[in-house]
Amino acid sequence: MNDSRKSLGIPSRERVLILGGGYVGLYVALTLRRKARGKVDVTVVDPRPYMTYYPFLPEASAGSIEPRHAVVPLRQELTGMRLIQGSVTDIDHVHRSAGIATDFGDDQRVEYDQVVVALGSIARTLPIPGLQEFGLGFKYIEEAIHLRNRVLGCLARAASTEDRATRQRLLTFVFVGGGFAGVEAFAETEDMARAAMRHYPEIAPSELHFVMVEAANRILPEMGPAMGRYTTDQLRSRGMVVHLETLLESCVNGAIELSNGDRFDAATVVWTAGVRPSPVLRHSDLPLGPRGHVMCSPTLEVTTADGDVVPGAWAAGDCAQVPDLTAGDGAYCAPSAQHAVRQARHLGKNLARQLRGKEVRPYKHRHLGLVASLGLHKGVANVMGVKLRGWPAWFMHRTYHMAQIPTANRKARVILDWTTALFFRRDLVSMGRLHEPRRAFIEAAQSTPEPPR
Ligand SMILES: Cc1cc2nc3c(=O)[nH]c(=O)nc-3n(C[C@H](O)[C@H](O)[C@H](O)COP(=O)(O)OP(=O)(O)OC[C@H]3O[C@@H](n4cnc5c(N)ncnc54)[C@H](O)[C@@H]3O)c2cc1C
Known part of the structure; x- marks a missing residue:
């Protein structure tokens, strides 16, 4: 050319x-x-015809942000360029x-x-029995949408059965990997499930089990030991289980085996152990x-x-x-x-x-730190040595990411989502049937037509 x-x-x-x-x-x-x-x-x-703003995946999964607003459409932004x-x-x-x-x-x-x-x-997966067949990833928007529908679907199914073992399995959610993406996904999803429980009087709050499995001796290593300890305590005080220095050894069909000897059944295993x-x-x-x-x-x-x-x-x-x-x-x-x-x-x-024939320059940037959301009004931040917890950290998380998400269009849509959630609470509708869009049509086609009168 x-x-x-x-x-x-x-x-x-x-x-x-x-x-x-x-x-x-x-x-x-x-x-x-x-x-x-x-x-x-x-x-x-x-x-994918869009760029994914990953830090919003946990909130998209938790219903605080409409999932479409956490992605930036490439064709709209890259006008004058070719997109394949x-x-x-x-x-x-x-x-x-x-x-x-x-x-x-x-x-x-x-x-x-x-x-x-x-x-x-x-x-970054490992050859753990059952992981490939049973585990869910948390890197793409479709996985965030699926996780949300799955958690809400499990609550609905648990509410409709009296069988203790089935309920326990449906209401147990395991997250493997305690880096910031994993911790945010774990904490935000639990927060959403806990909020949804209001609409499931059939389920006792104590029946909900959120379990994190982390191989290292602390979570959130990116934030330093003090913030890792704080976050572990915060999550445990919410009734969530955090296993440190523990490995997932097997999860065939949801039968969980941990290296500390724990054995239990779970309907959901989310793998967030690095990339x-x-x-x-x-x-x-x-x-x-x-x-x-x-x-x-x-x-x-x-x-x-x-x-x-x-x-x-x-x-x-x-x-x-x-x-x-x-x-x-x-x-x-x-x-x-x-x-x-x-x-x-x-x-x-x-x-x-x-x-232009000019000299190229070296890249140099000191990492400023991290902010993580742990659910609505809860967070943790370590930015340039300044450590924040609870509401101030959560607020910082929102303002930082609002500034960072590309395009005015996405910023406006996310602000609208947050503002709407402020007045009407977060959206807790389960759209599990999204994953089988042809089901109703197939059922209609298979049903015997009524004989003409
Ligand atoms: C859930 C989650 C939360 C996160 N939160 C934070 C945070 O709060 N703060 C922070 O600093 N970092 C965060 N990160 C990390 C951060 O998002 C990544 O470091 C960043 O996206 C890296 O940018 P990238 O362009 O290298 O990769 P990406 O943004 O992943 O882009 C890679 C692109 O390549 C495309 N691609 C893949 N394979 C092919 C192929 N074969 N052909 C063509 N295209 C392909 C993908 O579709 C993708 O669009 C988070 C990550 C995740 C998963």
Whole structure:
């Protein structure tokens, strides 16, 4: 495409292919639109036509936010750019092309001059018996919606049976992994279930069991020991069970076996025990680090193990191993939205600078800390050494994420959701039948028509 433009005397534009339209993909594209206008043709590839604002997944699951408002539609935001709805299958950087399997059944190869690898991460699972068949992930909006419908569905089914063992199983929810995503999902879901119990007089509050299983000796390691201890106490004071230094050993058909000897049945197991870089990277000729990340220099250019820059390849976010210049030699930036957004903007600026023949600059950002919501009006925060608990932390969580969610459109919709919930309480409607949309129609088609009179 570049050659044909040149032969017509049109200044050639650099073809930039962005793999992944999440935090990094979206912000790189937006930055290039501002900083390299007229110099680049941008294509973004993602199987999902939206960017997910992950910190709102627990609230979307808990009914405080309409799930659609926790995602940002890419086509609406990336006007003037090409969006391919499909999955990258391989990267052949030597020949500057990537294979894409579109969602609509046709495969294609897309050529590029510059590639931005922004494929993020997937759940880091372990070969635990029953996990693959029975466990739920908590990384995507569909999983958040499913969890909400499942929890409310379990309450409804438990309320309709007198069988003790069945009730106990339906009302037991196990979360594995106590990082901030897991703790938020655990606490928000329990808060929603507890609020929903008001409408289920058939169930005693003591029948609801929320169990967290964490391999380390504390939860929320990102917030430091004091906040981890506070959060554990807070959750236990709500009647939730937190097992530390404990492993899930088996969950075949919901029969839970823990390394501390506990055995019980649960209808729901949610796996939130960390992430690993996108496995697609293994189908690329880009150099990977020991844990499967693309290796980067501080300028966010891809590098070999010897530190040589691979021309035309950039990476950032969860799939990249980016040196943390604030933490000394050998340290890498942790996978977080805070780094992903800043790295993406930095990468976009560096790419634009390089196209103008200017020097690229190193990325340096000291992590500011974290805020986590533990349910309505409950939270915990450790930001730049300032530790907050309870309502102030929860308020900070809301204001911080309101400022961070991309686009005025999404900000307005989320504020409306929160305001409506303030006056009318959170929405507790269960839409379990969403997962079987053809059921009613099939039943109608199968029912015997009445004979004509
Ligand atoms: C529940 C949850 C809560 C979180 N809360 C916080 C928080 O409060 N604070 C914080 O700092 N961080 C938080 N994080 C972490 C943060 O969201 C991530 O670090 C951040 O999203 C990383 O950005 P990314 O662009 O690298 O990956 P992503 O945003 O995940 O983007 C990757 C994109 O690549 C796409 N993709 C995947 N495979 C392919 C393929 N084969 N082809 C094409 N596209 C593909 C995906 O669909 C996705 O859109 C949370 C994460 C989760 C799961």
